[in-house]
Amino acid sequence: MIKIKHALSVLSVLIVVTALAACGSAEATGNAEVTELRYQGSAGFVTFPELAQELGYLPGVKLTWVGDTTSGPQDIQSAATGQTDFGGAFNGAIIKLKAAKSPIKAVIGYYGSDEKSFSGYYVTENSPIRTARDLIGKKIGVNTLGAHHEAVIKEYLKREGLTPEEIKQVELVVVPPVNTEQAVRQGQVEVGTLGGILKDKALERGGLRPLFTDVGLFGPFTAGSVVLREDFIAKNPTTVKTFVAGFAKAVEWTQTHSKEEVVAKFKEIIAKRGRNEDAAAVQYWKSSGVAGKGGVIADREFQTWIDWLQREGEIQPGQVKLADLFTNEFNPHANGSA
Template identity: 60%
Template sequence: MSAAAPGKTLLPRRTVLASAFGAATVIVLTATGCGGIAAGAGTAGNTAGEEVKTVRYQGSPNNVSLPELAQDLGFLGDVTLEWVSNTTSGPQSIQSVATSQTDIGSAFTGAVIKLIEAGAPVQAVISSYGEDDKTFTGYYVLEGSPIRTARDLIGKKIAVNTLGAHHEAVISTFLKNSGLSPEEIKQVQLVVVPPNETEQALRKKQVDAGTLGGVLQDRALAEGGVRALFTDVGVIGGPFDAGQYVIRKDFLAANPETSRKLVTGIAKAIEWERSTPREEVIAKFEEIIAKRGRNESSEALKYWKSVGIASPGGRIKDTDFTRWSEYLTSAGIIDGALDLPKLYTNEFNGLATGTETASGTANPGTSTSNTKGQP
């Protein structure tokens, strides 16, 4: 982004929003409007009844995702991952799943709802990230900035990683809860800046506020000179799960055992992060980044604090979706009540159904019928 890097342009809120939401709908309708999604290398489509064992995914630079951790820890069994590319955008990640470019992707709950409402044949299967008192997203200004309240943001620029997702939902909720009118909220400009460049853009005053989470937030705080105007946990209340992994329904139907191994492996990785000493988790992340050879830095990993996911084993609940209903309605994304069974299932999560434990042992006597979440 030009304010953040040569040759790139910071795009205004309305332009990027049209791109993020409009493109999502166009891509989905294109993919589903002519006889369904085309089968790819890792999709359903075998004729011999054999399930695919390779799952395609997008990674995140300088980070270790839950599927990557699950594979390294041996939690996926005979299922292997195929890295396709990196992404810093949740909507892009799940659009890639919808169009069969990948088999699993993660995004903010609101973006998941948006994609499914647009007609994408995908379903959320496990929580992918969340917020707690250790791991959360802050919306930062410089220490000497005159911005002190929500009203001070009118006419200002806030850096976010993408539009139509978690950060926009929280910012909009914060502004609305602070008494700003819809017209005033429209005057707060959201601009897209890659997460790894947000701190620099803020310090160079290319934006007035920046969105920082996880290790990037902690690194900025360690450097000093910034302060949080608000946090998502403070606005929404917490802890809470804020995003999910989605898989195409045709993949789930054709590869139920592979899907169970994948989703349950992710659930075990969540609990491994929750129960393992922090130093060991960081060491494992550094090891994974070093051996995958993507020319990345592991420097920021030392700031890692917690898995963030609130629910045991990433089990999805109704409230993970309904807590965003007011925002989604006001944004024109939904009209009426959510169709929760269409949005998610816990069926493939062995920790959620009670058929497996975090240690990997089976519970054959436990019923698997309770696959829905609870409020």
């Protein structure tokens, strides 16, 4: 579930474009609340809203799939500009979008890392790289820049004592996830970022070992959240409450049911929606990775990345505040009423 791409290449445009978002679905129906939510999916995978809809957790709310997202930042940009009604991304990408004055707010966590589902940073078994200092002058393959993996890598390097100048000498190279394993084995990069099914298949073939993992660095944590536009929240409070509550119940369902039950339900949903997809990847599903029960967002899941972005000079101290970034108001698990 970890999917993110060049978060800020169009942010200068977003400030203008989001001002035009008033022509989106929220105003199209006058005073009546919007009950049909447009969203982007992911080929061969089932999102929590899709699971919630299948389980009957979204009474009175209809989901309309408009296509598949290419990345987390693209997904939340689409929501911010009114092309869709909700989208999800790495929390650091949300912070950067918010710092650019985009009127979005996170309402629920949707992916993360735990002992079953995590991202690792792998080298070949015979690699001389054993420590962070060994990475100076080396290349690390990541799926995109300015997102989850870059943040984790730089936090690892900092914690291991590298100076800012030394960290700059560690080169991050964009490699499509499907090509990462091959790039490491052929020496095109010294370290590769692997997660999910790609990690599992690579480890099955042997010959790789982890240098470090994100869960080893941070412990279990929710890494990404789903956002809505602030004007959408204000104009559609009942719909938002139903949507987030149903989303939370779907997260909890995966947290309290066996892998076999979850995989079976995912395969059923993929077959039923008829998008000509390969459902083979879902059999590798292990856990939601979401740390908070029902996707409740913890302060540290945003504060960690605020601190990192300030240290990197990408945002200024005080430029964004936790209260402006997310709310657990609509999540029934936040007050124990679920």
